[in-house]
Amino acid sequence: xxxxxxxxxxxxxxxxxxxxxxxxxxxxxxxxxxxxxxxxxxxxxxxxxxxxxxxxxxxxxxxxxxxxxxxxxxxxxxxxxxxxxxxxxxxxxxxxxxxxxxxxxxxxxxxxxxxxxxxxxxxxxxxxxxxxxxxxxxxxxxxxxxxxxxxxxxxxxxxxxxxxxxxxxxxxxxxxxxxxxxxxxxxxxxxxxxxxxxxxxxxxxx
Amino acid sequence: xxxxxxxxxxxxxxxxxxxxxxxxxxxxxxxxxxxxxxxxxxxxxxxxxxxxxxxxxxxxxxxxxxxxxxxxxxxxxxxxxxxxxxxxxxxxxxxxxxxxxxxxxxxxxxxxxxxxxxxxxxxxxxxxxxxxxxxxxxxxxxxxxxxxxxxxxxxxxxxxxxxxxxxxxxxxxxxxxxxxxxxxxxxxxxxxxxxxxxx
Numbered sequence: 001x002x003x004x005x006x007x008x009x010x011x012x013x014x015x016x017x018x019x020x021x022x023x024x025x026x027x028x029x030x031x032x033x034x035x036x037x038x039x040x041x042x043x044x045x046x047x048x049x050x051x052x053x054x055x056x057x058x059x060x061x062x063x064x065x066x067x068x069x070x071x072x073x074x075x076x077x078x079x080x081x082x083x084x085x086x087x088x089x090x091x092x093x094x095x096x097x098x099x100x101x102x103x104x105x106x107x108x109x110x111x112x113x114x115x116x117x118x119x120x121x122x123x124x125x126x127x128x129x130x131x132x133x134x135x136x137x138x139x140x141x142x143x144x145x146x147x148x149x150x151x152x153x154x155x156x157x158x159x160x161x162x163x164x165x166x167x168x169x170x171x172x173x174x175x176x177x178x179x180x181x182x183x184x185x186x187x188x189x190x191x192x193x194x195x196x197x198x199x200x201x202x203x204x205x206x
Numbered sequence: 207x208x209x210x211x212x213x214x215x216x217x218x219x220x221x222x223x224x225x226x227x228x229x230x231x232x233x234x235x236x237x238x239x240x241x242x243x244x245x246x247x248x249x250x251x252x253x254x255x256x257x258x259x260x261x262x263x264x265x266x267x268x269x270x271x272x273x274x275x276x277x278x279x280x281x282x283x284x285x286x287x288x289x290x291x292x293x294x295x296x297x298x299x300x301x302x303x304x305x306x307x308x309x310x311x312x313x314x315x316x317x318x319x320x321x322x323x324x325x326x327x328x329x330x331x332x333x334x335x336x337x338x339x340x341x342x343x344x345x346x347x348x349x350x351x352x353x354x355x356x357x358x359x360x361x362x363x364x365x366x367x368x369x370x371x372x373x374x375x376x377x378x379x380x381x382x383x384x385x386x387x388x389x390x391x392x393x394x395x396x397x398x399x400x401x402x403x404x405x
Contacts, residue, residue, distance in 0.1 A: 078382045078385060078386060079385075081386065082313070082385050082386055082389040083389075085389060085390060085393040086389050086392060086393050086396075088393070089392070089393035089394075089396035089397050090396060092396070092397050092400065093396050093397060093399070093400030094400075096397070096400040096401055096403075096404050097400055097403060097404060146397075146400070149401075155249070155397070155398040155401035155402060156249035156394075156398055158397070158401070159393075159394040159395075159397035159398050159401070160394055162397065163390050163393045163394050163397075164390075167386075167390060
């Protein structure tokens, strides 16, 4: 019975990891279509969908937000993924309008490192502080996206794709975070946190 | 399964009508169709109608009646004053700014009075953007009639979708879904407004 339960847990862990990967892949899927992109329409839905997944540091940080939300539980579970796109849109608007921010790229690397460590050590901060921290990071992520926005951007389709991709990455993190209910799953989550932190360190050093 | 079949059938039937437009037997009906589809061609209006509809839907049927009355009355007032602002502003930053003002009410599931004010503001702004380009009075009236017929139905459609979600979810999840949806709409409007200002 015990063996069966352990096997059952392993199977569920594998299923959840695969589903989280699938969500991340759906967000990244338009990358494959870039080879045949009509660049006259670079500013559309696909461009918006692709943008958050183009940079690995962006990608892992957004998944880590979902993971950290899962660790903190309700209400942070949904408040963090609400805060991040909202503040990121404000940062994006600053970038689009040409408002300068200093040390944007290092701040993004630091955000990945910090979020990774928070997940790896399962740090539980008060919800308000978590929201402020995530919001602070989101400004830099949004600013970087805003300044890199294609000139021909179709506002509606681009913004729609951008927000949907961000949401899918958070969702991937939250879904991966459901592994926390099993001891072995918690170690997988911690491992993901370490990987995210390492990506952050790599971007900071390189 | 039935719940999927009916909307799919409806969508197919609506799509099927397209080839028939070329041979419309009723003079002026094309203008009515143009008006009917107009709200779907202005992204800011889609977002604003979504905010109003979802807010009312997530709050429940009880609130829908006074809010719907406020919405339709202000829609008519807005349409009457449709030439008071430049056309670019009405189709561009005005509905987006209205979304920035009203979406927090959806995120925080505002009370009844605020929801009615949001419905009135939404109706007013969408109405402003619904007056067709100047032309023969008959053509303008037919196109406007199409828009004014479609807009309340679109808003009520969003409200019905939200009500359906609310009815199926545990009460604690309703606020979460409303908050996430509102935040996404607000984020989209913020980015769009920045892009609008850059252009």
